Amino acid sequence: MWLRPCFIGLFLKIARYKECFPNKLITMRILLVEDDDLIGSGVEAGLRQAGFTVDWARDGRAAMLALETTEYALVILDLGLPKLSGTELLKGLRARSDDTPVLILTARDSVPDRVSGLAAGADDYLGKPFDLTELIARCRALLRRAQGRSVELISYGDLRVDPSSLTVTCNGQNVPLTGRECTLLVELLTHQGTPLSRARIEESLYGWQEEIESNAVEVHISNLRKKLGASVIRTIRGVGYVMEKVS
Numbered sequence: 001m002w003l004r005p006c007f008i009g010l011f012l013k014i015a016r017y018k019e020c021f022p023n024k025l026i027t028m029r030i031l032l033v034e035d036d037d038l039i040g041s042g043v044e045a046g047l048r049q050a051g052f053t054v055d056w057a058r059d060g061r062a063a064m065l066a067l068e069t070t071e072y073a074l075v076i077l078d079l080g081l082p083k084l085s086g087t088e089l090l091k092g093l094r095a096r097s098d099d100t101p102v103l104i105l106t107a108r109d110s111v112p113d114r115v116s117g118l119a120a121g122a123d124d125y126l127g128k129p130f131d132l133t134e135l136i137a138r139c140r141a142l143l144r145r146a147q148g149r150s151v152e153l154i155s156y157g158d159l160r161v162d163p164s165s166l167t168v169t170c171n172g173q174n175v176p177l178t179g180r181e182c183t184l185l186v187e188l189l190t191h192q193g194t195p196l197s198r199a200r201i202e203e204s205l206y207g208w209q210e211e212i213e214s215n216a217v218e219v220h221i222s223n224l225r226k227k228l229g230a231s232v233i234r235t236i237r238g239v240g241y242v243m244e245k246v247s
C-alpha cells in the first residue's frame with residue numbers, strides 16, 4: 001500500500017527512451033539454440049527464473065525460422081547443431097544485417113574456435129562447462145550494451161524500470177516484482193496508450209513450450225495493481241489492458 005502515493009496526482013513523464021528511439025521496442029525474449037536436452041533445459045529454466053522469456057530451438061533450421069519471424073533481444077547459440085551449424089546460422093544472420101546480439105555457448109572452447117565465432121559476428125563467447133550465474137550476467141551485460149545507456153531506464157512518474165535487469169524502484173525503493181510481472185510492466189510501458197490484448201501479453205511473457213494457465217495474465221495484472229496501485233493499469237473490456245500515456 002505504501003506505493004500508492006507514487007501515483008497520486010499522476011504527473012507522468014514520457015519515457016525518455018521513447019524520445020530517443022521512437023521505434024525501438026524493448027523485448028526481453030531470448031532465443032536459445034541448443035541441441036543438448038540437459039544443457040538446454042537447465043539454461044531455459046535459469047533464464048526464465050531470471051525473468052526472461054525464452055524460446056528454445058533444438059536445431060539450426062528451427063532457429064533460423066524463429067529469427068526470421070520473431071524479434072529477439074538476444075540469441076544464445078551453440079555451434080555444433082543438427083541441420084545447420086551455429087557458425088552458418090550466425091553468418092546468415094549478419095549477412096542480412098541482423099545485429100541481434102549473439103552469445104556463443106559451446107564446448108568448442110579452443111582459441112581458433114573462439115576467434116572464428118567472434119569473426120563470424122558473435123558478441124560474446126562462453127565455453128562449456130559454464131556457470132549459469134555467469135551466463136545470465138553476460139546476457140544482461142549484452143542487453144545493456146545493445147540498448148545503450150540512454151534506453152536503459154524507463155521513467156514513469158516515480159517509477160524507474162530497468163528492463164535489462166528486470167528491476168523496478170519507486171522513489172528509490174526497490175519494488176519486489178517477479179520477472180514476469182516486470183516483463184509485463186515493461187511491455188505495457190513500451191506501448192503506453194495502446195491497449196494490449198491478453199493473447200499479445202501471453203505471447204510476450206511465455207516461450208513456445210510453456211503451458212499457460214487460462215487466467216495467467218489476469219493474475220499478473222492483479223499482482224501489478226496490488227504492488228503499484230489499482231489505477232495504474234486500466235482494463236478495456238473485450239480489448240485488453242493499457243497504461244495511459246501522459247503528456
Ligand code: CA
Pocket residue numbers: 034035036078079080081
Ligand atoms: Ca551441440
